[in-house]
Amino acid sequence: MIRRLHLATGLVLFTYLLTHLLNHALGLISLDALAVGREVFLAFWRNPVGTVVLYGALLLHGGLALAAIYRRRRLAMPLWEAAQLILGLAIPPLLALHILGTRLASEFFGVDDSYIYILLIYFVFSPLLALKQLLVTLVAWLHGCIGMHYWLRLKPWYPRAVPYLYGAALTLPLLALLGFYVAGREVARLAADPAWMAAAQTSIHPPDAATVSLIYNLDTAIIVGLAGLLAAVLFARWLRLQLTRRRGLLRITYPDGRQVAVLPGTTILEASRGAGIPHASVCGGRGRCSTCRVRIGAGAAHLPPPSEAEAAVLLRISAAPTVRLACQTRPTSDVEVTPLLPATATPLHTLARVAHRQGEEREVAILFADLRGFTTLAEHKLPYDVVFILNRYFATMGAAVEDAGGRIDKFIGDGVMALFGVDGSIDAGCRGALAAARSMAARLDELNQTLAHDLPEPLRIGIGIHSGPVIVGELGYKAATSLTAVGDAVNTASRLEAMSKELGAQLVLSEPVAARSGADLSSFPRQEIELRGRTGRLTVVAVAHVLDVRIATEGSV
Ligand code: FES
Structure with missing residues (x-):
């Protein structure tokens, strides 16, 4: 609940800031555009619901941050977390005067806190305040962006969106500040005209000296109060640690x-x-x-x-x-x-891949594919040509596997091992494996045509598919770590691939895979075979040409 509240209140505040900056950016168009944007902005935020949501979020977000500091037993934390915390703590004292001078002045002293009013203060009467406002804008934006980044980075789509979001995170404040600056210069120019200035003063109802003094006093009181609150939290935390220490370590x-x-x-x-x-x-x-x-x-x-x-x-x-x-x-x-x-x-x-990473037993379909006679071909080719042909072959086979919903487990020499059904049902895995075998054969034909001038004879492939329970997990060391499967079913699939050569078939698949694939394989010969190291006989289907197999959902799982 606390985490959700923290996130929800953070999102409210980030949205407020985002819309505020968008409004500022309209200053690049004109003062009128700025004013129209403000009407929309206020309609959204300055109504009873918007007010409660906004100021409730502000108070809760700050309160939760203080509570988190109190709960911490240690203050050691990564740099980004420390930066976010410090930036977050800096926002309220930097922002208090702005809120008092606008919302409070508007609600209680009849001031029209329009852009003209704000820009007159920042660009005519107190330019130093403009620097303070610039600082709090950047601090708040940075704090919000860090929070958004560390929330969104767990989403699977985030890596693809990062360049665009990064661009937006840089562009938006830049446009907002430029808009604010351009509008401020325009107001400063207009303010040189006494008639315009008199009219502006009349419409703004600027606060009198006593009100201004009150606002500054309130600002000081808030800053002192916030500092006292933070000190109280730190002291309470220290006291709590001392009391806990008595219970021993x-x-x-x-x-x-x-x-x-x-x-x-x-x-x-x-x-x-x-x-x-x-x-x-x-x-x-x-x-x-x-x-x-x-x-x-x-x-x-x-x-x-x-x-x-x-x-x-x-x-x-x-x-x-x-x-x-x-x-x-x-x-x-x-x-x-x-x-x-x-x-x-x-x-x-993170979450999506965790189950496999820790290792789990799953029933999956395993596909092995191997190039026929490639060793002989390689002997008559320059090493560069061999690498070129193999990489084209691997890219082609890898795409066929992935398009059918499988995962490449590894490339071994000129062979391929792939897993299907790791994230879904075994039936879907078997359908995907058969679809991949068909796609591999089709794409190999295309590759043979493309490489016709580089190959003394077309590349040929042998494929074996079997399914069964295996241990799926991420194994290896450092960069050589990958998702893989170990178990008897893997060995069997490998042997079926080897048997495809003996049986003169392009594909040999076990009966369980045939049954689960949903494909009509009744026209292909079945036979019972014995496999070395495996007890009992296994019924297999030998398919001379994979492209002769008709499957209901080709290329999908
Ligand atoms: S650090 Fe514990 S779940 Fe992320």
């Missing part, structure tokens, strides 16, 4: 044997950060990304149960019962933890 033990002594109630992530132990936390400890997850060893029984929000994230990643989110788990006694992701984890390591 607990130990968090890491896989390398390192032990960190912390106060009860400290999150595991805070403990890691405080001790300088690198620990992934893509969402900054907001319980959204799951990259901070740890496996709990000894001490698991004494942990408080996960909150509803943590439990929901753990459920989404199909986490084992011993896995917890380090940023949400506050041990109350000694505990052993093992971070499950490298500290360098990125948004790509």
Whole structure:
């Protein structure tokens, strides 16, 4: 609830700022355009509902930030998080005078806080205030953009949108400030005309000296009050830590044997950060990304149960019962933890791929494909030509697999291994594997035509497909880590591919795959075979030419 409120109030404030900046940008057109934009802006924000939403969001967002500071057992945090916090804390004192001089002056002292009024203050009477306003605009925009970035970066579409959003994040404030500046210059020019100035004063009803003095006094009081509030929160936090310390420290033990002594109630992530132990936390400890997850060893029984929000994230990643989110788990006694992701984890390591990353047993369809006679061909080619042909072949096969909903597991020599049904049903996986086999054969024909002058004879392919339970997980080391499958079904699929040569078939698929693919394969010969290392016989379908297979949903799963 707190996290959602924080996000919701942040979004309200960001929207307010966004619309305010858009309004400013109209100054590039004319003062009239600026005024018309303001009418729309005020209609949205300066009505009873808009007022409650806006000022409620402002108070709640600030209050939640102070509460978060109070709750923290340690203040160590990544640079971006610290920057966002400091920028956020700077906004209220910088903004107070602007709010008092506009909304308060308008509501209680009859001032028309139009753009003319504001621009006269900033460009004629108190240019220094304009600098302050410029600063708070940039601070608020930066604070909002950081928040938006760390929220949106978990969305799968975000990497593609980043260049556009980045451009917008730079362009919008620039246009707004330019619009404001151009309009300010225009007002300063008009103000030189005493008649215009007199008319402006009459329509604005500027605050008198006593009101101005009151506004400045209120501003000072707010700044002092905010500083006092922050000091009180820090003091309360310190006091709380002292009281907690009396209950003694607990130990968090890491896989390398390192032990960190912390106060009860400290999150595991805070403990890691405080001790300088690198620990992934893509969402900054907001319980959204799951990259901070740890496996709990000894001490698991004494942990408080996960909150509803943590439990929901753990459920989404199909986490084992011993896995917890380090940023949400506050041990109350000694505990052993093992971070499950490298500290360098990125948004790509978040929810969507977690189940596979941790390893899970799934039934999938496995496809192996191999080039026939390529070794002989390679012997008569220059290395450069071999690499060129193989890369064209891999690109073609990779596209065929992905277009059919599969995942390339690996390229081995001139062979391809692909998985289908990793994220869906096994039936869909079998349909996809057969569709991919057909597409591979078709695309290989096209590639042979394209490379006709480079090849002494057309490339030929042998394909084997089998399905069954396997362990799917991300295995490997550093850059060589990839999603892969291990298990008997993988070996069987590989042997079916090898058998395609013996059987003179372009494709050999096992009966389970044939049945689940939904394709009519009744016209192709079936036979029972024995496979080395496998007990029992396996019925397989041998297809001489894959393109003869008719499938209902070609190219889809
Ligand atoms: S840091 Fe993102 S869920 Fe814990």
